[in-house]
Amino acid sequence: MQTGQEAILAVNELVTSRAQPADQPRTARKTLRVVAVEALGPLTILGGIVWAFAQPYRITFFYPDGKGFWDWAVQPPLLVVIVGLLFSLLVAPGLVEDLERSGSERGDAASS
Amino acid sequence: MQPRAEIAHWLFAGGFLFVGLVLLAEAIVGPAVFRRRAWRACLWPSLALMAGAWLWLIAIFSTFSTLHLVAHSIWAQAATAAGAVQLAVVRGRLHSQYWSLVTAGALLISGASFLVHEQNGWLFARSAFLHHLIGWTLVVASAIPIGEALRPRRAVWAYGFAATWVLLAVMLFADRDVASIFGHLSELAGGRP
Numbered sequence: 001m002q003t004g005q006e007a008i009l010a011v012n013e014l015v016t017s018r019a020q021p022a023d024q025p026r027t028a029r030k031t032l033r034v035v036a037v038e039a040l041g042p043l044t045i046l047g048g049i050v051w052a053f054a055q056p057y058r059i060t061f062f063y064p065d066g067k068g069f070w071d072w073a074v075q076p077p078l079l080v081v082i083v084g085l086l087f088s089l090l091v092a093p094g095l096v097e098d099l100e101r102s103g104s105e106r107g108d109a110a111s112s
Numbered sequence: 113m114q115p116r117a118e119i120a121h122w123l124f125a126g127g128f129l130f131v132g133l134v135l136l137a138e139a140i141v142g143p144a145v146f147r148r149r150a151w152r153a154c155l156w157p158s159l160a161l162m163a164g165a166w167l168w169l170i171a172i173f174s175t176f177s178t179l180h181l182v183a184h185s186i187w188a189q190a191a192t193a194a195g196a197v198q199l200a201v202v203r204g205r206l207h208s209q210y211w212s213l214v215t216a217g218a219l220l221i222s223g224a225s226f227l228v229h230e231q232n233g234w235l236f237a238r239s240a241f242l243h244h245l246i247g248w249t250l251v252v253a254s255a256i257p258i259g260e261a262l263r264p265r266r267a268v269w270a271y272g273f274a275a276t277w278v279l280l281a282v283m284l285f286a287d288r289d290v291a292s293i294f295g296h297l298s299e300l301a302g303g304r305p
Binding site: 033036037040041044068069070071074076079080082083084086087091092094095098099102 | 113115116123126
């Protein structure tokens with residue numbers, strides 16, 4: 001049979017303070033999201049470069065004989081690299097900034 | 113000096129890849145963060161509208177067969193309608209979740225158009241194979257916006273929709289005017305007898 005003091009201790013053992021702050025998993029997930037968004041562009045660029053090595057004949061610079069304007073203007077592996085660059089330079093930085101800002105706003109709201 | 117068909121397809125592949133990356137980013141960060149900047153919210157619908165305009169141009173210049181003319185016109189109409197409706201949704205003019213059924217319809221019609229206008233079998237040539245593959249991909253992918261309409265705000269729809277565009281880009285990049293598929297190339301398509 002438990003005394004009143006022991007019962008309070010037992011309740012306190014069950015309802016202890018967290019070993020990790022409550023917002024820690026959320027922060028870790030947010031960091032993963034930032035990494036994922038930042039990785040999309042470079043991975044795409046890498047894909048284009050790997051493709052260029054795998055199929056160099058799709059790069060007009062390497063096989064220029066008899067090629068016309070459109071062959072020079074549109075080279076698929078280079079298009080992939082350009083798309084990756086555009087995403088990395090135009091879309092990803094603002095997204096990461098907004099993602100981090102939303103994380104800090106959530107933190108402010110939680111602490112206030 | 114018109115570009116060859118494969119060149120136009122690669123250009124669209126580049127555009128689709130960019131759309132895929134943008135949608136993938138939206139799926140990762142969630143719509144609330146993604147739509148914090150108005151230009152970003154309007155990016156995907158605007159690109160769809162732009163694709164529609166380009167497809168109309170192709171429909172005008174690519175007149176080598178009635179089937180191609182009709183198919184490109186249908187894709188142009190579908191892209192324009194889906195882009196316009198999505199633009200109205202992100203700008204807050206339309207509110208119902210069921211508006212994504214317009215996107216589903218556009219994908220379904222586009223897929224059907226791919227399948228109907230390809231008269232040859234899967235292994236006739238690479239372009240024929242890709243027509244079938246892209247057609248069925250679009251038909252299957254039309255289930256994603258339907259899912260979004262019935263069970264909105266689930267991450268699986270966003271990731272699935274983004275992956276569809278990346279897949280379409282890969283397929284379009286693989287397109288060649290005359291090329292074999294798994295070692296098959298019909299004589300009628302330019303293969304050796």
